[in-house]
Amino acid sequence: MIRSAMDQTHKVSSPRIELRKHPRCAVRPSCVLSLAPFAPTLSFGGDVDGEGVVLNLSQCGCKINSEAGVQVGDAMSLIVLLPGEICPTMIDLALVRWENDKCFGVEFVAMGPGEFKRICQFLATSAPE
Numbered sequence: 001m002i003r004s005a006m007d008q009t010h011k012v013s014s015p016r017i018e019l020r021k022h023p024r025c026a027v028r029p030s031c032v033l034s035l036a037p038f039a040p041t042l043s044f045g046g047d048v049d050g051e052g053v054v055l056n057l058s059q060c061g062c063k064i065n066s067e068a069g070v071q072v073g074d075a076m077s078l079i080v081l082l083p084g085e086i087c088p089t090m091i092d093l094a095l096v097r098w099e100n101d102k103c104f105g106v107e108f109v110a111m112g113p114g115e116f117k118r119i120c121q122f123l124a125t126s127a128p129e
Helices: 005-009 113-124
Strands: 032-037 050-058 061-066 075-081 089-100 103-110
Touching: 032 061, 050 113, 089 113
Parallel strands: none
Antiparallel strands: 032 050, 032 075, 050 061, 061 103, 075 089, 089 103
């Protein structure tokens, strides 16, 4: 049986479900970070396992472009240098929620209240993605 062209054109793609709770903001390529495996008994001591560039940011996570080989579920600590900032922002615990080639997304699980405030202030002056 041959399907008509009309049958083909009436296919409707399913709508994409948005799971994000917080809006993301695009970040200039100068937003770099260092990452290291999460060690619950140690603070980030500068032992870097990878570096990357933050592509977008929300108050609870970000998208990262990096050569670091990560897998969904990996736990890590991050040091993020936001554009225009002198001091880096430290994320004590972030979990990899998705990965695709050289990009991956992390959820911020633990950070100090001052760090959270700095991210929120940065986002308040940035345009949403």
